[in-house]
Amino acid sequence: MRLRALLDTDALGLRLLGGEDELDRSVRGVMTTDLRDPSRYLSGGELVLTGLAWRRDAHDSEPFVRILVQAGVAALAAGEAELGDVPDDLVLACARHRLPLFAVHESVAFATITEHVVRQVSGERAGDLAAVVDRHRRMMTSGPAGGGPDVVLDLLGSDLDLRAWVLSPTGRLIAGSKGAGPALPADTCARLAAEHLAATRTGRRGPHRVLLNGTTYSLFPIRSSGRAPQAPRDVRQSVLSDWLLAVEADAGDWPGERLDLLQGVTQLIAVERDRRDAARTVRRRLAQEVLELVQTGAAPAEIAARLRVAAPVLLPGLGAAPHWQVVVARVEWEGEQVEGGPVAQSLLEEVLVDPLATGPEPSDRIAVAHTGDEAIALVPLPAVSSEHDGSEAGLLADALLQSVREPLSAGLNDDGRLTLGVSAAVHSAEGLRGALEEARHARRVAAARTGRVCAAGHQELASHVLLLPFVPDDVRRAFTARLLDPLTDYDRRHRAELIPTLEAFLDCDGSWTRCATRLHLHVNTLRYRVGRIEQLTGRDLSRLEDKLDFFLALRMS
Numbered sequence: 001m002r003l004r005a006l007l008d009t010d011a012l013g014l015r016l017l018g019g020e021d022e023l024d025r026s027v028r029g030v031m032t033t034d035l036r037d038p039s040r041y042l043s044g045g046e047l048v049l050t051g052l053a054w055r056r057d058a059h060d061s062e063p064f065v066r067i068l069v070q071a072g073v074a075a076l077a078a079g080e081a082e083l084g085d086v087p088d089d090l091v092l093a094c095a096r097h098r099l100p101l102f103a104v105h106e107s108v109a110f111a112t113i114t115e116h117v118v119r120q121v122s123g124e125r126a127g128d129l130a131a132v133v134d135r136h137r138r139m140m141t142s143g144p145a146g147g148g149p150d151v152v153l154d155l156l157g158s159d160l161d162l163r164a165w166v167l168s169p170t171g172r173l174i175a176g177s178k179g180a181g182p183a184l185p186a187d188t189c190a191r192l193a194a195e196h197l198a199a200t201r202t203g204r205r206g207p208h209r210v211l212l213n214g215t216t217y218s219l220f221p222i223r224s225s226g227r228a229p230q231a232p233r234d235v236r237q238s239v240l241s242d243w244l245l246a247v248e249a250d251a252g253d254w255p256g257e258r259l260d261l262l263q264g265v266t267q268l269i270a271v272e273r274d275r276r277d278a279a280r281t282v283r284r285r286l287a288q289e290v291l292e293l294v295q296t297g298a299a300p301a302e303i304a305a306r307l308r309v310a311a312p313v314l315l316p317g318l319g320a321a322p323h324w325q326v327v328v329a330r331v332e333w334e335g336e337q338v339e340g341g342p343v344a345q346s347l348l349e350e351v352l353v354d355p356l357a358t359g360p361e362p363s364d365r366i367a368v369a370h371t372g373d374e375a376i377a378l379v380p381l382p383a384v385s386s387e388h389d390g391s392e393a394g395l396l397a398d399a400l401l402q403s404v405r406e407p408l409s410a411g412l413n414d415d416g417r418l419t420l421g422v423s424a425a426v427h428s429a430e431g432l433r434g435a436l437e438e439a440r441h442a443r444r445v446a447a448a449r450t451g452r453v454c455a456a457g458h459q460e461l462a463s464h465v466l467l468l469p470f471v472p473d474d475v476r477r478a479f480t481a482r483l484l485d486p487l488t489d490y491d492r493r494h495r496a497e498l499i500p501t502l503e504a505f506l507d508c509d510g511s512w513t514r515c516a517t518r519l520h521l522h523v524n525t526l527r528y529r530v531g532r533i534e535q536l537t538g539r540d541l542s543r544l545e546d547k548l549d550f551f552l553a554l555r556m557s
Helices: 004-008 056-071 089-094 110-142 149-160 187-201 256-279 281-295 299-312 341-351 395-401 406-414 431-446 458-462 473-496 500-509 510-521 523-537 544-556
Strands: 015-018 027-032 048-052 075-079 101-104 165-167 173-176 208-212 215-224 242-246 323-333 368-372 376-382 416-422 453-457
Touching: 004 015, 004 544, 015 089, 027 110, 048 110, 056 323, 056 341, 089 101, 089 165, 089 376, 149 165, 149 173, 149 256, 165 187, 187 208, 187 215, 187 242, 187 406, 208 523, 242 256, 256 281, 256 500, 281 299, 281 368, 281 376, 281 431, 299 376, 299 431, 323 341, 341 368, 341 376, 376 416, 376 544, 395 406, 406 416, 406 453, 416 431, 431 458, 431 500, 473 510, 473 523, 473 544, 500 510, 500 523, 510 523
Parallel strands: 027 048, 048 075, 075 101, 416 453
Antiparallel strands: 015 101, 165 173, 165 242, 208 215, 215 242, 323 376, 323 416, 368 376
């Protein structure tokens, strides 16, 4: 806004004392001070408001005005409440330095002037930013990318003083404006993503406002710009794949024009998201071709040839054939049928990215295909050294989900599940079919567990854990009821803690001394409890067979 506009607003109570020829200066902000040297807080273009508390005598005006002029302020407004009239020495100093000077009537609060200037300046900045955003959009839709999400976020920071970040649905930081200060902590990103997914699942329209650690954030969904307006009708088809824009502000107080502008920003970022998805097409096609060869029983030489084509794309400059791991994921929804394959594909591409990686393209080395409701990832690993066989290298199932469990659980709500299985690393085409079956088997093990987000790795397929998920449910229930129900009923009536005692006894490999120590019991008390367990169940805990039955019953319960 121009200084001239301040005089045209009667409610501000401003009276011009000097600087008539400078009234076309632009005002970029407002600052109130009574410091003798406020230069450290000035960036140029401000209207400075002062109550003159810094002035002790006439000699103080000249250095104060000189500091303001050197800082590039637009004008000075002095309040009349403290001294009555504005001192002549200040009027003369401003005239010498060609600094416009206003007198503020004692009935007008500085807050009134500040609010007016901020409102006017913000509105003008929003209009300028809207024009820049529109120009940026036209550039990106007609030619090469215009710099990615960071450029748009920098505009928000420089023109609207908004700190903003783009997050993935799992809470990974994709972009942040340069002026946004330190990067958001990983746990804050995860919580914001979880809040966004939970709000989206309830059907609430964005932006969603969230209060975390005393700071208010407004969360805007970033949806694919290429999606048809009427699709998808079911939010579950996109909730786990859409990015979000997190803005450190309370959008509930914003006028409609600013909300519209932020919606435009999300559309602009969505263009970048679509470009990234388009770049994944080659990797997805490579994965699909390898998967079809493996599943149709193609010759290892044919699969190896296809892998040689894939390796330079996924690991450029590697110079050697990598090891490979297979990861299988499945997203399933209860009730009405919802296609889970594309969702699982997008989600798996995100989950396989290092959670500490930033930027929109760290998944360039991951090839994911989908078939039906299942997504299958072909993950290249740098060739391991000769002393390893590959089984110790690569991805671990639990580690993949550790940082994304909270947001994904919120997105799945109470009607969805994500299950994931990870194979061991293999170093040849011959091993790829076995790796695929191993990953699928591990995923079925994960699916037999409780929880919305579950994973299992190849390490778990070499123990009894492999067998338990495939025992029919009715058999599991009958087996555990026959062995454990008598103990549970007795504990309920007598508070005897027979079940905890049985668990501790088996965990201590039947050692009376170690078990008694763990439970803080006398050995005779422990012997009494074990005897009661044997009496109620008709089993003998000195026999290996009976110990094994109890162990399995506890694991299946």
